[in-house]
Amino acid sequence: MKLKKIASLALAGVMAVSMLTACGSNAIDEQPPVDNGGDTTPAAGYSATFEGRLSAGANANISMSDSADLNAALKYAMDFAADNHIAWDYNWNHNNTVQFVNPKGGSDLGVVATELIKKADSNKEGIVNSWDASEAVKNLLPVTDNSKSMYYKNDDVDVVMLYVVDGGLSTDAAVMEVADDLNEDIENLTRIYQSKTETDVDTGKHTATQYTYTGSVSADTITLDANHGKSVTFVAVEIVRELA
Numbered sequence: 001m002k003l004k005k006i007a008s009l010a011l012a013g014v015m016a017v018s019m020l021t022a023c024g025s026n027a028i029d030e031q032p033p034v035d036n037g038g039d040t041t042p043a044a045g046y047s048a049t050f051e052g053r054l055s056a057g058a059n060a061n062i063s064m065s066d067s068a069d070l071n072a073a074l075k076y077a078m079d080f081a082a083d084n085h086i087a088w089d090y091n092w093n094h095n096n097t098v099q100f101v102n103p104k105g106g107s108d109l110g111v112v113a114t115e116l117i118k119k120a121d122s123n124k125e126g127i128v129n130s131w132d133a134s135e136a137v138k139n140l141l142p143v144t145d146n147s148k149s150m151y152y153k154n155d156d157v158d159v160v161m162l163y164v165v166d167g168g169l170s171t172d173a174a175v176m177e178v179a180d181d182l183n184e185d186i187e188n189l190t191r192i193y194q195s196k197t198e199t200d201v202d203t204g205k206h207t208a209t210q211y212t213y214t215g216s217v218s219a220d221t222i223t224l225d226a227n228h229g230k231s232v233t234f235v236a237v238e239i240v241r242e243l244a
Contacts, residue, residue: 027091046175050217050237053179058186067216067238070160073120074218074236077112077162081222081234083097098177100133101162112163123158134215136161137185142193142209157241171219174233178217182237189213189241210244 012098091199103113130136191218196209216238223231
């Protein structure tokens with residue numbers, strides 16, 4: 001009897017160890033490695049505010065993320081904004097408004113836009129005379145078969161834009177209003193361009209090129225204590241087109 005009891009206890013011990021081992025294996029199997037979705041940095045701060053304001057159609061066309069380079073470029077460019085000109089411009093142009101800044105408009109703020117573009121434009125396409133945002137965004141469209149000089153012909157294009165907004169708005173609200181102004185243009189970005197003149201050697205069909213668009217937003221405010229607290233918020237928007 002004693003031997004039977006000892007044998008039974010030994011068998012029970014072996015089964016318990018086996019069950020623990022099995023449980024350990026199951027625990028590991030139930031926790032696969034986490035997929036971080038690649039190296040994409042999710043949008044935060046003002047880039048996330050901008051992204052959250054866009055329509056579903058615009059969001060489908062662009063992926064927003066943060067850019068330390070754009071932040072640094074905006075801070076650098078804002079040093080070229082003279083206080084007295086900001087005060088004058090505020091009275092005449094920016095009181096309760098959202099305004100795109102033409103880099104070749106000849107104003108003090110145009111100098112800020114020019115310096116921003118020179119600092120942030122990684123592809124160095126050059127300063128474009130864009131009177132409004134729609135004209136600036138057109139430089140992201142692939143070259144059409146009937147146009148020669150209006151659109152860039154590069155595979156990758158980097159467009160940087162500057163807006164000035166009444167500083168009476170919160171910075172988040174200013175970024176949202178800029179997103180509203182650009183929303184339709186972002187919705188109309190071309191993601192697949194099919195050439196009318198080039199054909200695929202294997203299929204004989206017109207060559208189709210796929211593009212992806214990424215964007216970043218930076219914003220900062222200048223408040224003029226000497227001019228009754230007038231303030232202007234500068235919003236920089238960068239959109240990059242690359243081959244998919």
